[in-house]
Amino acid sequence: xxxxxxxxxxxxxxxxxxxxxxxxxxxxxxxxxxxxxxxxxxxxxxxxxxxxxxxxxxxxxxxxxxxxxxxxxxxxxxxxxxxxxxxxxxxxxxxxxxxxxxxxxxxxxxxxxxxxxxxxxxxxxxxxxxxxxxxxxxxxxxxxxxxxxxxxxxxxxxxxxxxxxxxxxxxxxxxxxxxxxxxxxxxxxxxxxxxxxxxxxxxxxxxxxxxxxxxxxxxxxxxxxxxxxxxxxxxxxxxxxxxxxxxxxxxxxxxxxxxxxxxxxxxxxxxxxxxxxxxxxxxxxxxxxxxxxxxxxxxxxxxxxxxxxxxxxxxxxxxxxxxxxxxxxxxxxxxxxxx
Amino acid sequence: xxxxxxxxxxxxxxxxxxxxxxxxxxxxxxxxxxxxxxxxxxxxxxxxxxxxxxxxxxxxxxxxxxxxxxxxxxxxxxxxxxxxxxxxxxxxxxxxxxxxxxxxxxxxxxxxxxxxxxxxxxxxxxxxxxxxxxxxxxxxxxxxxxxxxxxxxxxxxxxxxxxxxxxxxxxxxxxxxxxxxxxxxxxxxxxxxxxxxxxxxxxxxxxx
Numbered sequence: 001x002x003x004x005x006x007x008x009x010x011x012x013x014x015x016x017x018x019x020x021x022x023x024x025x026x027x028x029x030x031x032x033x034x035x036x037x038x039x040x041x042x043x044x045x046x047x048x049x050x051x052x053x054x055x056x057x058x059x060x061x062x063x064x065x066x067x068x069x070x071x072x073x074x075x076x077x078x079x080x081x082x083x084x085x086x087x088x089x090x091x092x093x094x095x096x097x098x099x100x101x102x103x104x105x106x107x108x109x110x111x112x113x114x115x116x117x118x119x120x121x122x123x124x125x126x127x128x129x130x131x132x133x134x135x136x137x138x139x140x141x142x143x144x145x146x147x148x149x150x151x152x153x154x155x156x157x158x159x160x161x162x163x164x165x166x167x168x169x170x171x172x173x174x175x176x177x178x179x180x181x182x183x184x185x186x187x188x189x190x191x192x193x194x195x196x197x198x199x200x201x202x203x204x205x206x207x208x209x210x211x212x213x214x215x216x217x218x219x220x221x222x223x224x225x226x227x228x229x230x231x232x233x234x235x236x237x238x239x240x241x242x243x244x245x246x247x248x249x250x251x252x253x254x255x256x257x258x259x260x261x262x263x264x265x266x267x268x269x270x271x272x273x274x275x276x277x278x279x280x281x282x283x284x285x286x287x288x289x290x291x292x293x294x295x296x297x298x299x300x301x302x303x304x305x306x307x308x309x310x311x312x313x314x315x316x317x318x319x320x321x322x323x324x325x326x327x328x329x330x331x332x333x334x335x336x337x338x339x
Numbered sequence: 340x341x342x343x344x345x346x347x348x349x350x351x352x353x354x355x356x357x358x359x360x361x362x363x364x365x366x367x368x369x370x371x372x373x374x375x376x377x378x379x380x381x382x383x384x385x386x387x388x389x390x391x392x393x394x395x396x397x398x399x400x401x402x403x404x405x406x407x408x409x410x411x412x413x414x415x416x417x418x419x420x421x422x423x424x425x426x427x428x429x430x431x432x433x434x435x436x437x438x439x440x441x442x443x444x445x446x447x448x449x450x451x452x453x454x455x456x457x458x459x460x461x462x463x464x465x466x467x468x469x470x471x472x473x474x475x476x477x478x479x480x481x482x483x484x485x486x487x488x489x490x491x492x493x494x495x496x497x498x499x500x501x502x503x504x505x506x507x508x509x510x511x512x513x514x515x516x517x518x519x520x521x522x523x524x525x526x527x528x529x530x531x532x533x534x535x536x537x538x539x540x541x542x543x544x545x546x547x
Binding site: 065113120169170173206209210211213319329 | 402403405406408409410411412413414415417418419421422423424451453454455456457458459461462463465466
């Protein structure tokens, strides 16, 4: 397999990897991030952004809604670029599926709540949202594209049985990660498979800790955890009733031990205020390995992940400033950089 | 003198009785006013503590929410809270505080506030919503106390106006009227006596 890759990858990804390597140099540096955080006011931040390829999207940005819109358009450009780099639907889906599932959640919840939710549709996915809305509203779920069909059916069934909107999120998130895992497996790419495993593990750890903080019952956690992680979900379920230390004990020989040590503080309650950052850093640090692959799918995936993380960082810094969040709080939440 | 009275004994008795009642009413109202003030200050102090607590909680909650909403695209947060399963209802009863009807607001909450997937939303959203959840009962309490303060303040103003009206208008006027009638009666008595003395003298002169 490895030998085969040596021949196929340069043909398939040669040009794309070349372009990515150039673009990697344009990713935000620590210096630029620091300037953005330290900028005197919002207009100063916009001036700094104008020096980058964000500039064109941020010309008339005044409010938080404008920031969201600009970042949305910017991400759309990033994904369009990905479409241009690779024609493989699996890779494109790998990044865009999550927006489809977001839209499905919105469609199902608005259906049951009898509201309109067009303003919170995401336009970064692959699903034809207005058509999907019509199909879901009319109960013609079988007409939906096959990838989503089973997920939608099951979440509708679960909601109608339990009348609990959280079940929609739980079922759809489960299907999303199952699909991502399937995509990674179909690519036969170790990097991608490891990445999905990391996403799943981190998702499970996050669910476990948050459910514990929220004092949810064991039944909840056994529904909400994902399959296919490197840590079996049975382990999480088994130790759910035990003190938190047992999670650390169970995971002490895994790469997540360090991450857990940071969030575990004295006392019973876990401080999750910067947990999102730690989780993102963990995934990004894994993705960084892709930079050392000379040619192949890895640098492309790594770059897109880096871009997503960068967009998030710009959002944290800019909306934080407009919401008068203190600089140290913003700095606390800034992720590691890809380069 | 604002009170017009006929200067006779009957009126004097009536006036004296009214003065006495006015004075007793004044004392009672003054006691009520003192107690109202005492209650008012207790409520004001509670109000101040509660307001500070609510404001601190809300500042904290909004900061946490600002952080949570900056972590992911806004549509993710909006989707997360699109279909909440926590239900909150408020019922307003009345209780009497020093004769003033003040509201008593009860808060019933059903279900938990986390109605979203825990793996795809930011963890800090839990903290933000938890803080809002803690702020809500405090806000209800604050509303209750603030309304009570407002109603009590109105009652105090009304009572004070009554006390002042009694103390500075009605009682002085009644006393003035009593004085006037007494003087008039005395005057009349003196005049009768003089008349009597003159008649007596005239009679005795005629006898001589």
